Amino acid sequence: xxxxxxxxxxxxxxxxxxxxxxxxxxxxxxxxxxxxxxxxxxxxxxxxxxxxxxxxxxxxxxxxxxxxxxxxxxxxxxxxxxxxxxxxxxxxxxxxxxxxxxxxxxxxxxxxxxxxxxxxxxxxxxxxxxxxxxxxxxxxxxxxxxxxxxxxxxxxxxxxxxxxxxxxx
Numbered sequence: 102x103x104x105x106x107x108x109x110x111x112x113x114x115x116x117x118x119x120x121x122x123x124x125x126x127x128x129x130x131x132x133x134x135x136x137x138x139x140x141x142x143x144x145x146x147x148x149x150x151x152x153x154x155x156x157x158x159x160x161x162x163x164x165x166x167x168x169x170x171x172x173x174x175x176x177x178x179x180x181x182x183x184x185x186x187x188x189x190x191x192x193x194x195x196x197x198x199x200x201x202x203x204x205x206x207x208x209x210x211x212x213x214x215x216x217x218x219x220x221x222x223x224x225x226x227x228x229x230x231x232x233x234x235x236x237x238x239x240x241x242x243x244x245x246x247x248x249x250x251x252x253x254x255x256x257x258x259x260x261x262x263x264x265x266x267x268x269x270x
Contacts, residue, residue, distance in 0.1 A: 109259055109260070109261055109262075110259070110260045110262060111257055111258070111259055111260070112257070112258050112259075112260045113255055113256070113257055114255070114256045114257075114258060115253055115254070115255055115256075116253070116254060116256060117215060117251055117252070117253060117254075118208075118251070118252070118253075118254045119249050119250070119251055120207060120208040120250050120251065120252040120254060121167070121204045121205075121206055121207035121208065121248075121249070121250035121252075122204070122205050122206050122247070122248065122249055122250070123168075123169055123202040123203060123204045123205050123206075123247070123248040124202070124205065124222070124245070124246070124247045124248070125200075125202040125203075125245070125246055126223060126243060126244070126245045127171075127198070127200050127243060127244050127245070127246065128228070128241060128242070128243045129198050129200075129241070129242050129243075130239065130240070130241050130242075131177075131194075131196055131239075131240045131242065132233070132237045132238070132239055132240075133177075133179065133192070133194050133237060133238040133239075133240065134237055135192070135236055135237065135238065139183060139190075139192075140183060140236060141181040141182065141183050141232055141238075142181075142182050142183055142184075142185060142186055143181065143182050143186075143232070144179060144180070144181050144230045144231070144232060144238065145180040145181060145182055145189060146179075146180045147177060147178065147179050147180070147227035147230050147240065148177070148178045148227070149175050149176070149177055149178075149224070149225040149226060149227060149242065150175065150176050150178065151174075151175055151176040152173065152174075152175045152221065152224070152225055152244075153173050153174050153175070154171065154172070154173040154219055154221075155171075155172045155173050156217075157169050157170060157171055157172075157217040157219055157248065158170045158217075159217070159250070160201060167204045167207050168201040168202060168203050168204060169201065169202045169204065169217060169248045169250070170199065170200075170201050171199070171200055171201065171202055171219065171246055171248070172197070172198065172199040172200075173197070173198060174195055174196060174197045174198065175195075175196055175198075175225050176193055176194065176195050176196070177193070177194045177196055177227065177240060177242070178191055178192070178193050179191065179192045179193075179194065179230065179238060179240075181238075192238075196242075202246060202248055204250070207250065208252075208254060215251045215252050215253060216250075216251045216252075217248060217249070217250050217251075218248070218249045218251065219246055219247070219248050220246070220247045220248075220249075221244065221245070221246060222245040222246065222247045223243065223244055223245030224244065225242055225243070225244035226242065226243060226244070227240055227241070227242055228241045228242065228243055229241040
């Protein structure tokens with residue numbers, strides 16, 4: 102294949118690509134109100150179940166600054182003792198959360214937003230559980246999220262067109 106002047110052309114290809122990424126560890130503090138007749142002595146343990154993430158949304162603060170809004174819910178099970186440790190019980194509390202993740206990288210050349218993919222990289226867990234003086238339970242939870250923004254983008258490629266001087270068919 103010979104290359105001669107005029108045998109090169111550029112072609113624009115539109116494709117899906119990862120146009121942005123973000124990663125964040127969240128810490129949320131929640132205060133749980135107990136029923137009036139329950140006065141716990143101590144918290145024996147906590148677990149987090151039933152994590153559900155909502156469809157993430159893009160927050161455009163300006164043309165350059167973008168963030169992804171992450172929201173969802175989980176259920177916290179709090180095992181506690183009362184009556185000087187003679188009785189134990191479990192309190193189940195559904196908790197909603199919402200936070201935003203600043204984009205670490207975002208290709209501003211993308212021409213359309215297709216999809217936002219979220220992955221839990223650190224499952225939610227309770228870091229701290231304390232009974233407060235006003236008979237509430239203070240919980241500090243953490244979890245980690247990784248986000249990929251998949252969008253349409255353009256790629257310019259150089260195409261070499263062979264000359265058909267001789268047909269070798």
